[in-house]
Amino acid sequence: MSMTAPDLDRLRGVAAPRNHDARTIAALTANPGCARRGVMDAAGVDKDAVARHLGFGVPFGQSQFAITRGNTFEAQVKADGCAELLTLLRDRLGLEVPEVAYDDLGAVGDNEGREVRHARTRKLVQRALETGEGTLFDHPLLRLDIAGRPAYLEPDVIAFQLGGRFHIVEIKSFAVIDGQAEADQVAAAARQSAVYVLALRRLVAELGHDPVEKVAHEVFLVCPENFSNRPTATPVDIRPQLAVLERQLARLTRVDTIVAQLPEEITFDLGEALEEAVRTVEARYAPECMSSCEMAFFCRAEARACGATGALGRSVRDDLGGVDSVETALALAEGVLEPSEDLAETAEQLRLAARLRREALAGVA
Amino acid sequence: MSTLTSLAQLQAVASGVAQPLATVRHCHLAEAPLVMVPLKLAGEAAAPLAVMLGSDPGSPTLLVVPQPRNRDQRFAFAADLARVALKYIESSRGQVEELPPGKEGEERIRYSDAPQLLVPNRGGVAFLRMLGRSTRFRRTDGPYAVEPSVPVLGRWLTWFTDRYDHPGSCLLLTMTETLRLHWATGQSALEDGNLAALVGWIDPPEGLTGPQAAALAEDPLATPPAGPTTDPGFDNEVLAPAVAAYDAARGPARDRAEERVRAVLETQLAPTWELMWRAVGLLRGLPEGASVPQRWERDRDSFTYFHQTFGEAYPQARRDSPVRAAKRLHDMERAQDAYDAQRAFDDPLVMAEHRLNGLAFGGEVTGCDPTRKDESGKRPKLRPHVWVRTGDPVRLDPGTTVCSAANPKIKGTVVEIGPDGAVLVELTGGMGRKLTPEPGTVPQVGDRVVFTSLTLGSFGPSRFPDKENTPWTHGGPPADYEPTDDDAAEDWS
């Protein structure tokens, strides 16, 4: 495999590559067919800055009430040597009383440097694999290759080791009410957890152990129960998310085929040529992009300006038998455009639909 | 979605304004619905922040929780909300109608009216569901006592949100979904979730196109979100400082600080309040569908029953028992079928969907034998023949039972479908009891007709075991549900 990093560095221009965390990596699995997103993510382009520069900034901000709630709940579960977490793990997973060791990997002494922290995470994971020492590992700093470039994952999880097997515990502040939580939030948490499981498996493999055996595919979401602050643990099988993630990361390393077709001089530097550069790489906009990609508003404006049916949603595009342009679809419906052979059926359907609408609206049966 | 609605969306894009998806209104709209615009605190499951509600567009009631993390204030809010909502519910009963006695001779009545709640979007329903869940088990005595109205409100909110799940019910409606049932915009479903953008497409303000109005609606500074989640920028820059000032204030300054919290929340609610009533006006502009009163009657039945049995019933359980869950699912499927069919018969634009799919066909009557008789049996039967020329893609096999879309009582059978789009229908019923048809029942040459295989009376209700006979596969008979002390003492923090 050719190393694409130099080309990608050139694409990114002078800016430093953006930092990844589990959320941004999980977001990479959305809309895999989009070349624009694939290239920009692989090159580590700060899409937020690019979108702002183009006048399409996304106010993806978070409410401080939500942030405070999240931090408070996490602090509470971890307080007093993870007292509440231990109680949960004992009650639900049969964790034995002697298993209480807690290692904070959030800093090495007063040093919060990533290399140092990663080295220490690595050391303790190795020790646990070999001797079974250690139970709770807070803030493990893991690493994952993104398009041939190692990215550190800013961790907000606890890895928990029992009988030589690691489990990821993720603390989230959304409520589980009568055993149910909001599906969107669970799905997002599962996607993020999958990133940690994958990164931990890669590390375990590097250390010469069997990743599948040593890192469980079942993660534990710790959430407030009902309307209280009392935590409850829910096991979530993240194998589906893991499969999507692995496929998508493998695909990212293949963006070199796309990059190879781009003009030599193209760069995403925040300059005058930026807009043209962005437009050179084709996007596949869908409304779902709005929740996961910083470029969404730009791509939406572009899709609307050229009358793309995809801007109305995937289902609309499917209903139209894959006709991409609003203008074409309407011309087919009104019978003013002779359809090509492959569109004959779609065109007939559209003409019929147009006639039926006309009749119904005219009040003629 | 279908090609028909997708086409309507394309037409909306081309014309810059929303296009109709219905020619009649498919929902009941009360003369004085209770419009509710709730807001909740970000990051919390059910922490109310504020609600603007009322039945008069000119005088909304604004309820606010100045410190949304304070448990006592939340219950005070719930009590205030209960006062307004329960009063509305009690005043929405109308007259009592006496009905014929039931099978076992029991007395049956029905209220002539029922309450109707309108919220902006599905998030509003989810929030009311949570608010209902978090208040209906509360005790009115003991260490965590709340006002007696609070658990009552919780049970009503739970009932409303349960009925919301019932297809065709109009006791609790979301404005975005209701508008989307009647209009197609030139934006995606996701964007239609923004009430202001949706209304902007349907009824753009003077001088603006639909897309321009929608763009304006997407700016949280120009148009606050319709809730229940507030804009993060508002939270961080406006609400948080106001709440902090309230926390810090003592004495008379506290009232002032509370007033400021109210004022800033009002800025977020008032625009949506206006929008809700504008949307009500848009819906009122459509004539009511023929089957709407019938569905509203089911809603009134449900309301009457819940209201009548309220005193002796427990709060709704946290989870349905297996038999109840199965029955509920079955009821909902039946309701969905009936609702889909009724809308098609009420509205040619909805029937057009079925014509597109080949389950209905329409066209001009080209031939007619109105007095034809079938004399193969002992007694002759009236069996008129009608030839219909249609351009629709008919996908009905010969022998299929159909009925007239304009008058579903007129039934018939598809006899043959000619290659030139001529369909021969033999009419079998709905023409009176004589051997000559009642006038006006059999269509004449030149009439335009639509026949469909849809039926209004779908399959009947299935029987389910009593709770005592719950099969062992479903855990056997469940213990009787009674709320426990734990339910009542549950934190609401």
Added chain:
Amino acid sequence: MPSSPGAPSPEELEARIAELRTAVRRAMAAGDRQAARAHRAELRAAEGAWDEAVLGDTALGDTALGDTALGEPAPDETADDAPSGERPAPPPPPRAAVPRGLVPVRERVHQALTLIGAPAAPKLIASVYAAFLPGQLPAARLTSLRRDEERSFRSAPYARPYYLCAALTADLLAPARGLLTVSTWPLEQRISGPLSARTDFLTAAIRIAEHAERRPDSPDVQRLLWRFAANIPGAATGAVGTVEPGALIAAARAELDVHAETDRRQRRRAADRARAQLDDAGRLFGARLRAMRSATGTTDGEDDR
């Protein structure tokens, strides 16, 4: 903006406030923090002027702010765990003067820590103080304490009878995050090994329960004991939320017996190392490790691939 001679009317001020609110949010949405800050300051001034114009007095009441200790998370407290990305600037933390005539903060922390008898986080210290001692001890005010103590020690060693200092991590002898101890404790007691978070929790449970036995019961004390009892096997014997101190002590002792031996050994070994390797200040406030970065960095690189 200095107030103009002709004072603006409340209506003008309201319009101005609405305008400034929009400006702040626009600036934040565009990522322009500097402009947002400037507008924010003007906004606060306008709000103040409105209060004055409409209500006729300048003060926002008696700003009593001693009560941020519990329940309400203070902004600084969570700063350590804050996500790296967008973090909206918290409203300026209200700074209230310590009520006169009360014991200074460090003295109050010392009292609480002495009662707990083990390394403890600010939150626990604050709860213990609230349950047993007069007045309040806002947890948020404890965050800068250790740094002040270290500065004082370094400029005049042992000038004070005690210092509030760090717990030392057993492996690196570095200051453990978020834990406070007292300098007069034996070094072993101030070390934090892998099991120490748990043994310290159990130790604190026993000591606090013992203290509670000698005092009249109160809701604050029950709440505090419940925090322990709910998370120690066999400690919660009565109804939810109520704790019998004797049962809590017995349960905590039983679990402590399981961990104590190993924990003590690990702590002793670390303490021996600390005595051999660190100077006085290091033993109290932890080894400084910034120099290690490059060293560990290289080993990391070697076994990387």
